[in-house]
Amino acid sequence: MPMRVLVVGSGGREHAMCRALAEAGGVDVLAAPGNPGTAQVARNLPVDDVDGIVSAAVSEAVDLVLPGPEAPLVLGLADALAAVSIPCCGPSAPAARLEGSKAFTRAVTAVAGVPSPGFTVVVDRSGVDDALTRFSAPPVVKADGLAAGKGVFLPETPGEARRLVIDLLGGMLGDAGRRVVLEERLYGVEASLFYACRETEVVVLPHARDHKRLEDGERGPNTGGMGAVSPNPMVDASLVDEVTASIVLPTLEAMAARGSPYSGFLFAGLMLTDDGPRLLEYNVRLGDPEAQAILPRISGGGFVDVVAWAAGIGDEEAPIPVEDPRSVCAVVLAADGYPGPPRTGDPIEVDPGLEGADRWLIHAATRLDDGTLVTAGGRVGAVVGRAESLERARLLAYEGVGLVRWEGMTYRGDIGDLGDDRR
Ligand code: AMP
Ligand code: GLY
Numbered sequence: 001m002p003m004r005v006l007v008v009g010s011g012g013r014e015h016a017m018c019r020a021l022a023e024a025g026g027v028d029v030l031a032a033p034g035n036p037g038t039a040q041v042a043r044n045l046p047v048d049d050v051d052g053i054v055s056a057a058v059s060e061a062v063d064l065v066l067p068g069p070e071a072p073l074v075l076g077l078a079d080a081l082a083a084v085s086i087p088c089c090g091p092s093a094p095a096a097r098l099e100g101s102k103a104f105t106r107a108v109t110a111v112a113g114v115p116s117p118g119f120t121v122v123v124d125r126s127g128v129d130d131a132l133t134r135f136s137a138p139p140v141v142k143a144d145g146l147a148a149g150k151g152v153f154l155p156e157t158p159g160e161a162r163r164l165v166i167d168l169l170g171g172m173l174g175d176a177g178r179r180v181v182l183e184e185r186l187y188g189v190e191a192s193l194f195y196a197c198r199e200t201e202v203v204v205l206p207h208a209r210d211h212k213r214l215e216d217g218e219r220g221p222n223t224g225g226m227g228a229v230s231p232n233p234m235v236d237a238s239l240v241d242e243v244t245a246s247i248v249l250p251t252l253e254a255m256a257a258r259g260s261p262y263s264g265f266l267f268a269g270l271m272l273t274d275d276g277p278r279l280l281e282y283n284v285r286l287g288d289p290e291a292q293a294i295l296p297r298i299s300g301g302g303f304v305d306v307v308a309w310a311a312g313i314g315d316e317e318a319p320i321p322v323e324d325p326r327s328v329c330a331v332v333l334a335a336d337g338y339p340g341p342p343r344t345g346d347p348i349e350v351d352p353g354l355e356g357a358d359r360w361l362i363h364a365a366t367r368l369d370d371g372t373l374v375t376a377g378g379r380v381g382a383v384v385g386r387a388e389s390l391e392r393a394r395l396l397a398y399e400g401v402g403l404v405r406w407e408g409m410t411y412r413g414d415i416g417d418l419g420d421d422r423r
Contacts, residue, residue, distance in 0.1 A: 004028040009068030012364035013288035018042040024301040037363025074100040087311035090264035099284040102181045112254035117184035140183040145176030188273040196310040199261040206297040207232045208290040216414045223339045227331045227415030230293035292330040329393040330384045336408030338378035348373045351403035358386045
């Protein structure tokens with residue numbers, strides 16, 4: 001009997017997950033709700049709320065559920081699945097607070113001694129001035145809760161910081177900002193590392209570099225990510241070992257000691273400072289587009305083994321996935337207007353020469369309109385190329401970008417360029 005896996009979500013990360021599971025062989029892949037890309041390798045189910053997903057998992061008799069995004073986990077998807085004895089590769093709601101609450105994460109990691117920026121939490125207006133005096137330079141201001149990537153501010157003056165805190169407490173981002181975290185501003189190069197976790201054990205996944213700004217040369221507004229490469233040329237094995245030992249394992253031990261053991265994917269956002277790596281944030285999921293660059297580098301059935309292990313299936317000994325030494329480059333194709341309200345509904349033309357063993361199109365926001373593939377959101381998809389070197393992977397991906405067209409398609413021309421990231 002093939003193992004039946006239900007992937008939850010509808011973006012590029014979830015298409016990449018479905019592809020990796022389907023390629024491993026011996027896996028029957030379902031997606032909820034999925035997109036036209038996941039439909040090529042999986043069977044899409046038209047549900048996207050926690051209750052609907054749990055009912056579908058039961059009626060389809062799935063062996064395990066793999067959530068892509070954080071929202072269903074924060075809402076208790078893993079807990080609801082546990083109640084019906086279905087394994088889930090993702091944390092319980094209490095453990096998902098590592099992404100759902102920045103104040104919670106700082107509290108846990110402070111106790112665990114994780115290298116982090118200095119911080120303080122403000123809950124009402126009367127505490128603002130006192131909190132600001134604790135910082136010698138304007139602190140980073142963060143809404144505590146989930147704010148769809150819009151909850152972090154880097155003010156240049158104390159006055160600007162004060163105004164932001166007051167606006168957040170006043171409801172500028174709704175409930176997400178009812179508590180505000182102030183943090184020492186750090187400088188250096190940013191990097192992210194990805195792990196699969198099972199309580200206090202980890203599997204280190206391939207690393208990736210994301211390009212967050214809209215325009216070439218890291219200019220323009222922040223986006224969800226305009227492209228990614230794996231491996232990240234700025235990360236080496238000793239950095240990975242240091243982050244695993246000083247940041248990730250102490251956090252997992254602290255979570256287990258609190259009675260909220262963490263399982264599932266963990267994304268550690270880091271600042272590499274002159275004094276060593278510091279934890280900026282955790283996400284309880286894989287990054288998107290990073291997953292599109294990482295997963296094609298886990299060879300054979302490795303991804304299936306990792307997902308099953310992190311979901312608590314089989315014995316505790318961590319699998320050791322074989323890393324594909326080749327490089328992967330994923331170039332995001334966005335709609336006109338992104339990251340603001342995008343233009344949608346444009347027919348997408350894809351030259352059949354794009355798809356091959358080492359190059360493919362990932363769907364993120366596409367839709368079938370009477371059989372025609374059209375744009376349906378800001379980040380529409382990505383062209384992914386895999387080759388012996390990063391340079392060749394980039395060439396392959398960009399050649400593929402030239403084989404996709406729609407009115408208003410935009411993309412960055414420098415994904416995978418090393419450039420100078422220092423800020
Ligand atoms: P976060 O969602 O907490 O990772 O923050 C989003 C972005 O804000 C990060 O990727 C950094 O670019 C920046 N950032 C967050 N915290 C800090 C900090 N303490 N010092 C400097 N930059 C930060
Ligand atoms: N690409 C960054 C993220 O997924 O949050």
